Amino acid sequence: MAFLRTYLSDIYHGARSLLKGMKLTGYYFTHRKEIITQQYPDNKAEMKLPERFRGEVVMLHDENNEHACTGCTACELACPNGTIKIITKIETSPDGKKKKALDTFIYHLELCTMCNLCIQACPTDAIKMAQNFEHSVYDRSQLTKNLNKPGSKIREGVE
Amino acid sequence: MLSIENITHSIDVWLYGTFNPTAALLLESLIVGLCAITLFAVLGLVLVLMERKVSAYMQIRLGPNRVGPGGALQTVADTLKLAMKEGLTPDGADKFLFNLAPFMVIVVAMLILVPVAFAKGTQIWDINIGVLYISAVSSLSVIGILMAGWASNNKYSLLGAMRSGAQIVSYELSAGLSIISIVTLTGSLRISDIIDSQQDGWWLFKGHIPAMISFVIFIIAVTAETNRAPFDLAEAESELTAGFHTEYSGMKFALFFLAEYVNIFIVCAIAATLFLGGWMPLHIGHWTAFNHAMDYIPSSLWFIGKTFFLIFVIMWFRWTFPRLRIDQLLSLEWKYLLPLSLFNLLLMTLISIKGWHF
Amino acid sequence: MIEEIGTTEQGELVVNLGPQHPSTHGVLHLVVTLSGETIKKVEPHLGYIHRSIEKMCESLSYRQFIYVTSRMDYLSSHINNHGCALCVEKGMQIEVPPRAKVIRVLMDELTRLASHQLWWGAMAMDVGALTPFFYAFREREAINDIMEETCGARLTMNYMAPGGVAFDLHPDFQRKVKDFLAFFRTKIDEYDELVTDNIIFQRRMEGIGYLSSEDAISYGCTGPTARGSGVSCDIRKSVPYEVYSQVQFEEVLETGGDCFARYNVRMGEMRQSISIIEQLIDNIPGGEFLAKTKAVLKLPKGEFYSKVETARGEFGVYIISEGGTTPYRIKFRSPGFSNLSALDHMARGHKIGDLVAIMGTLDLVIPDIDR
Known part of the structure; x- marks a missing residue:
């Protein structure tokens, strides 16, 4: 039982x-x-990513097309993957002084791991992380970017 | 009143009036065959969409919603994709059996369709051994699965097919005993007789507790027979990738998929016929007014409603429960369901001899 | 025909589970010898996702190498980073500010919760229930959103830095964590309702994959795997780091040694993590979040070891320094590798379905095993 x-x-x-x-x-x-469920491509308008979200490295330019990069290569040294390559040039200021300045800021998005070490290393806050995360392109050469805009120069007073 | 019965009857009369009897019979068979194939296609599309929507809502998702209004054409698009795909036959496979297996499975599914009564007077063949025919033919589908598993030349397929064999053969017993317990009440194997006997109430309610027990056992057994979760050991995605149809692609895979869903429809239709009165509207004893009101709903809607409710229940099982292990699956059948249904059959026989049912 | 489909001479079937298989959670390759459905032998083959992280770290500076460890056990990336940061701090003798210590513990516990949630969903999926996976991801998503706001990433955060944490907490952090905990407390009961109490699930788990406490020790199992066999091995208790000595929590121990014991340990740990976070969330001290360190870190010549408790077990970091800016040699002791080694012992004599269940309770993360 x-x-x-x-x-x-x-x-x-x-x-x-x-x-x-x-x-x-x-x-x-x-x-x-x-x-x-979030209906992703449809909700792009109201989708808001947090300010700290790391999508890609961008260089800040003001309205006069001026940036704050001195070409010190601190970011290049801080980068673990060789994502950043900085090419410098020697500029002569109007009063005849020779000074090192940024020529090209090359950024390999395809190598970047968004570790944020370059941003932390930058002494002049010239670069920051942007929230764009849609990076897909048809040709990988398009992922190699030139961060300083053409014709831009360093802001006055940034050492 | 326009009903399916009238339509089929007028077609029948017209055919026999226009052609000689042989040609009329041939034409009728042709029409029925076409109808069956259309029904298959529609069922496949509707049930797959239903499954995806049900699972999505249970899993706090939206499910397919891009193709067509509310995703209604998603399964059509999927079918088109499958039709375009190359049907690969793996190296070293037994080509003949490999290609035969999906057709075997689908033909068996079509054969079981024969005695199902879709609405009042709408039945392909009211065979006098209807229920026996169903249980006999439904056990044939295991041959197709074993064939597919063996011919694939794949270890996962073989394991899945062997599991499926053990499973279907075992659960046939409980399903058969549950069917018999209703047959003892009706005294007939003919589907139309079984439905007529439920004119004053469905067997689920008329047959006291034994009928309910055999209903539950039947639902469990047919879930296992159709290889649905929690008894989907033949496919067991996390263990055997896709079980017996691992190697199938394109339309041959689609046939297996279609057969699975059509089989669910058919077993649910049979459960509805045996326990819930088939197309018979809900009648309660001698409440004539109530019964008359219920008759206004067309019989085909009753049938579809009941069947789809049972299909929903089976889908609900699938999206809630974990899978059983093969030995647990067999011990559930042999240690729990079989003794229970044997005992239940005894009770049911007692009830029907003494006439205790309503 | 029998020979064609691949059997051994004893009539045993050799099946390759993986490297592409739905239940191996990645690229683990198991060579399983079967007799019918019964498992005779399981042989894990590794190396499909080997990235030689240890060698890579030898050419990276002490600030840089931390981010790589997020890619090992990606489900507890915070805790991995924490272990590395601890080891560097030990070598440099950096004093971590109290605020950073609390933040680190909070993040560790949130990571542990997220990891266990994912494990719970994947575990249920391994035994055939697909729905729990989505419920688990709903909660995990809430944690990821919190992480995203404070750390800037959802999976590979790189938030720990030698000397503290990289950023301060987001102003909304405390409110959001409290909201989440209130939400999760109701949901963890649903977890029990849906899976733990389910008779099919219990039957699938009980008595399967038995691992005695002696075997757990001799295989080097740690974490919930060993604690399910009654081995007390929680680093947070035995060698408390950061503020773990100041919070009240229990080390969850089960003596069953089977899959269900390991399952219950993890479910218990989720509740303990909730309690740890609740104790700390209102008591975050103010002050600095990152200690002042030199621009270039140089570890003194010597050997340094530190260990932390990840969601899977003991994670050890062993650094040999020659005094330069990069380590001479780094060795990571990852919990998954040792836990996996016990798989053969546990699975023998069980069915294929059980093998999948046992792998589920081991909570394998393949990049953690392969590195």
Whole structure:
């Protein structure tokens, strides 16, 4: 008799545990407000990424097309992957002083791991992380970017 | 009133009036065959979409919603994609059996369709051993699965097919015993007789607790027979990648997929016929007014409604439960369901001899 | 025909599970010898995702090498970074500000929660229930959003730096974490309802993959895998780092040694993590979040070792320094590798379905094993 009792209670408890799970999925089935799907390409307008999100490295330019990069190569040294390559030139200022300045800031997006070390290393806050994350292109050479805009020069007073 | 019965009857009369009897019979068979194939295609599309939507809502997702209004054409697009794909036959496979297997499975699914009553007077063949025919033919689908698993020349397929063999053969027993327990009440194997006997109430309610027990056992057994989760060991995605149809691609894969869903439809239709009165509207004893009101809903809607409710329940199982292990699957059948259904059959026989049912 | 489909001479079937297989969570390759459905032998083959991270670290400076470790056990990347930062701080004798210590522990515990949530979903998926995976991801997404706001990334954060953390907490951090904990407390009960109490799941777990405490020690298992066998090995308790000695929490121990014991350990750990976060979230001290360090870090000549408790077990960092700016040799002791070594022992005599369940309870992350 004891055998029969355990046999039947087995069936009862088993069935009960199964119904409990079905109750939960049934709840979600009937409650559409619980749906968490984001319809990605459609919700681009209201999609807001946090300010700190690391998508790609950009160089800040003001309205006069001036940036703050001195070409000190601190970011190049800080980068673990060789993502950044800085080419400098010697500029002569109007009063005749020779000074090292940035010529080209080459950024290999395809090598970048978004570790943020270059941003932390920059002494003049010339570069920062942007929130753009849609980087796919058809040709990988397009991923090698030149961060300083053409014709830009260093802002006055940045050493 | 326009009903399917009238339409089929007028077509029948017209055919026999226009052609000689042989030609009329041939033409009728042709029409029925076309209807069956159309039904298959539509069922496949609808059920796959339903499964994807049900699973999505249970999993707090939206499901397909890009192709067509609300994603309604998603399965059509999927079918087109599958039709375009190359049907690969793996190296070292038994080519004949490999290509035969999906057709075997689909033909078996078509054969079971024969005695199913879709609406009042709409039945392909009201064979006098209807229920026996169903249980006999449905066990043939295992041959197709074993064939596919063996011929694929793939270890996963072989394991899946062997599992499926053990599973279907075992669960046939419980399904058969549940069917018999209803047959003891009706005293007939003919589908139309079974439905007629539920004129004053469905067997699920008329047959007391034994009928409910055999209904539950039948649902469990057919879930296992159609290889649905939690009994989907033949496919067992996380263990055997895709089980017996691992090597299939393109339209041959689509046939397996279609057969799975059509099989679900058919077993649910049979469950609805045996326990929920088939196309018979909900009648309660001698409440004539109520019964009359219920008759206003067309019989085909009753049938579709009941069947799709059962399909939903089976989908609900799938998206809630973990999979059983092969030995647990067999011990569930042989240690729990089989003794229970044997005992239940005894009770049911007692009830029907004593006439205790309503 | 039998020979064609590949069997051994004893009539045993040799099946390759992986490297492309739905249940191996990556590119693990298991050569399984079967007799029917029963497992005779399991042989893991590694190397499919080997990136020689240890060698790579030898050419990176002490600031740079930390970010690489996020790519090992990507589900507990914070904790990996933490272990490396601790080792560098030990060598340089940097005093970490108290605020940074608390932030680090908070982040570690959030990471542990996220990792265990993903494990729970994947575990249920391994035994055939697909729905829990989505529920788990809903909660994990909430944690990821919090992480994204403070650390700027969702998976490979690189938030720990030698001397503290890279940024201060986001102003919304405390509020959001509290909201999340209130939300998650209700959801973890749903986890129990849906999976833990389920009879099928329990039958799939109980008595499967038994690992005795002696075996757990001799295979070098750590983390929930060993604690499921009753081996007390929580680094947070035995060698407390940061502020773990000041918070109240229990080391979850189960004595069963089977899959269900390991499962319960992780479920218990989720609750303990919630309690740790709740104790700390209102008590974050003010002050600096990053200690002042030299621009170029140089570890003195010598050998340094530090260990932390990741979501999978003990993660050790061993640095040999010659006094330069880069390490001479780095060795990572990853928990997954040792835990995987016990798989053969656990799986023998069980069915294929059980092998998948056992792998699920080991919570394997393949890049952590291969490095």
